[in-house]
Amino acid sequence: MEAVLSIKNLTKNFGRIKAVNNLSLEVKPGQVFGMLGPNGSGKTTTLGMLMGVVNPTGGEFTWFGEEPTHHVRKKIGAVLEHPIFYPYLSGQKNLELNAMIKQCPEANIPKVLELVELLDRKDDKYKTYSLGMKQRLAIASALLNDPTVLILDEPTNGLDPMGIAEIRELIKKIAANGKTIILASHLLDEVQKVCTHFAVLKKGNLVHYGPVDEVGKGEETVEVLAEVENFNELLLSFAGTSSINRENGSYQVAMRDGFHSKDLNKFLFEKGVVASHLITRKKTLEKQFIEILASS
Amino acid sequence: MLHLLKIDLKKMTSYRTFWVIGGLYFLTLGLGAASGMEFLKWLARTFEDFGQKLNINRIPLYHFPDVWLNLIWSAGLLKIVLGVLIVISVTNEYTYRTLRQNVIDGLSRAEFLTSKILTNLLLSLISVAMIFVIGLITGMIYSPSLEIGQMITDLEFFPAYFLELFFFLSFALMLGILIQRAGLTIIVLLLFPAIEGIIAAKVDNYAPWLIPYFPMRSIWYLIEWPFPRYAFQEIQDYVKLSSAIIVIVWTALFNYFSYLKLKRADI
Numbered sequence: 001m002e003a004v005l006s007i008k009n010l011t012k013n014f015g016r017i018k019a020v021n022n023l024s025l026e027v028k029p030g031q032v033f034g035m036l037g038p039n040g041s042g043k044t045t046t047l048g049m050l051m052g053v054v055n056p057t058g059g060e061f062t063w064f065g066e067e068p069t070h071h072v073r074k075k076i077g078a079v080l081e082h083p084i085f086y087p088y089l090s091g092q093k094n095l096e097l098n099a100m101i102k103q104c105p106e107a108n109i110p111k112v113l114e115l116v117e118l119l120d121r122k123d124d125k126y127k128t129y130s131l132g133m134k135q136r137l138a139i140a141s142a143l144l145n146d147p148t149v150l151i152l153d154e155p156t157n158g159l160d161p162m163g164i165a166e167i168r169e170l171i172k173k174i175a176a177n178g179k180t181i182i183l184a185s186h187l188l189d190e191v192q193k194v195c196t197h198f199a200v201l202k203k204g205n206l207v208h209y210g211p212v213d214e215v216g217k218g219e220e221t222v223e224v225l226a227e228v229e230n231f232n233e234l235l236l237s238f239a240g241t242s243s244i245n246r247e248n249g250s251y252q253v254a255m256r257d258g259f260h261s262k263d264l265n266k267f268l269f270e271k272g273v274v275a276s277h278l279i280t281r282k283k284t285l286e287k288q289f290i291e292i293l294a295s296s
Numbered sequence: 297m298l299h300l301l302k303i304d305l306k307k308m309t310s311y312r313t314f315w316v317i318g319g320l321y322f323l324t325l326g327l328g329a330a331s332g333m334e335f336l337k338w339l340a341r342t343f344e345d346f347g348q349k350l351n352i353n354r355i356p357l358y359h360f361p362d363v364w365l366n367l368i369w370s371a372g373l374l375k376i377v378l379g380v381l382i383v384i385s386v387t388n389e390y391t392y393r394t395l396r397q398n399v400i401d402g403l404s405r406a407e408f409l410t411s412k413i414l415t416n417l418l419l420s421l422i423s424v425a426m427i428f429v430i431g432l433i434t435g436m437i438y439s440p441s442l443e444i445g446q447m448i449t450d451l452e453f454f455p456a457y458f459l460e461l462f463f464f465l466s467f468a469l470m471l472g473i474l475i476q477r478a479g480l481t482i483i484v485l486l487l488f489p490a491i492e493g494i495i496a497a498k499v500d501n502y503a504p505w506l507i508p509y510f511p512m513r514s515i516w517y518l519i520e521w522p523f524p525r526y527a528f529q530e531i532q533d534y535v536k537l538s539s540a541i542i543v544i545v546w547t548a549l550f551n552y553f554s555y556l557k558l559k560r561a562d563i
Contacts, residue, residue, distance in 0.1 A: 051400045054562045074402035084397035089310050100303050101401045141401075 010059035019045040021204040034191035035184040037201035043184040077142030078151035083134040087127035104145040112140040132163035153184045192285040207296035222261045225250040225277035300411040321377040329430045358438035361449035365522045368457045379468035386472035405558045420461035456535045466550040514542040
């Protein structure tokens with residue numbers, strides 16, 4: 001399948017600082033692509049180059065196999081950093097202006113306003129909106145031309161837990177329609193919940209690139225608790241145990257390859273012990289992310 | 297092209313400051329242009345206080361064809377107001393960061409600049425049309441006889457007036473794009489003629505032939521001060537082609553500098 005976005009050796013220097021260094025990656029149709037990295041790792045600069053507001057120092061990229069021009073940008077919906085609108089215009093008027101720039105019908109406006117639940121505030125000036133409403137209006141504006149690709153940069157920045165949940169639901173809803181989404185974030189939990197693929201940037205370098213599914217693979221950890229004496233030793237005698245850690249009153253058992261939680265459960269049962277608590281822990285993206293950053 | 301003009305007008309027409317400044321400009325333009333007779337009457341009264349008599353009917357301020365150049369020259373003084381309006385319009389795009397979002401949304405940088413230049417053209421044309429209408433009305437009221445030959449004399453100053461306005465608005469637009477902050481840009485816009493004057497005075501000692509090429513001087517030479525003609529002095533009552541060419545070249549350069557800056561900047 002042809003890549004939606006293909007980046008080759010993209011580089012941006014600000015003076016002596018290498019903000020993005022020789023970045024190459026591809027985003028395929030239908031992916032929800034997470035871009036991770038600490039603050040200042042070059043995520044926004046990369047997206048800025050892809051959207052024509054930052055001039056690259058070197059390298060190239062194509063959208064839908066085409067050279068990037070402003071015509072191509074009209075097919076992409078993007079919110080970089082924070083929402084930007086004319087504060088003295090109403091939400092509706094701002095979207096009308098966006099529709100003129102993107103050359104798409106104004107008839108789309110009520111649809112997107114409804115999606116982000118802003119219909120009843122559409123005639124109020126943008127400057128009167130709360131942060132969450134501003135973020136939602138930005139998403140509405142990005143969706144206005146029914147883009148095949150959506151770029152969101154920290155869409156939940158500064159939102160309260162309710163707002164975060166709302167935006168996350170919205171992203172899932174949009175992804176379910178088959179749109180390709182590129183999501184830059186430093187909230188790992190968020191990326192793990194919504195993304196299919198992810199890339200990790202560190203000081204402008206690409207240090208990891210792959211599907212999110214693979215994060216959970218590899219060794220399993222089982223959290224277990226039983227009210228018996230010398231439970232520790234019992235667990236150690238299990239053939240599948242590679243190491244044991246005591247945490248928060250329960251035991252974290254790292255399993256050897258090929259062993260799973262059900263093997264441990266069976267073992268305990270055969271020994272006449274009934275576990276009062278047993279949870280399989282997969283490795284989180286957070287853990288993997290920190291490992292990636294530490295090892296690079 | 298029309299599409300780009302509509303985009304910029306959409307930004308402006310819901311902006312209250314635009315209507316306030318634009319309204320004040322056209323109001324002052326209209327009132328100022330129509331109040332020349334009052335000025336003459338005041339002048340006559342002042343003369344009388346000194347025991348002199350001034351026959352204001354012998355000063356054909358509003359007679360065809362004098363009315364054209366008199367009005368055009370006076371209206372030129374107000375162009376600074378339109379300049380400030382343009383500065384606010386473009387620096388807002390930087391302070392609100394909407395220029396960035398416009399580009400992200402699919403406007404090219406050249407299109408963005410074109411939309412602003414088209415607004416400059418439109419405002420210049422409206423001013424020209426307004427002065428033409430005021431001149432026509434006042435001329436018809438005050439001229440002793442309406443001869444078509446008199447009426448169409450000096451109309452060449454209208455293209456010159458248009459050039460003057462478009463030159464100045466292009467200059468304001470360029471300053472806004474280079475400086476990006478409203479307050480500072482407006483100060484530079486206001487001080488520039490004075491700064492240029494000081495430099496020109498120095499240059500005058502060494503290379504006087506350079507003076508007509510100074511940007512603000514070039515519009516000064518395009519439409520010269522007409523009132524000394526009522527004190528029996530010779531004035532330049534035609535548009536010098538060389539002056540027009542200098543103004544056109546400066547205008548093109550201003551817009552080209554704007555384009556270069558926009559193209560190269562990370563926004």
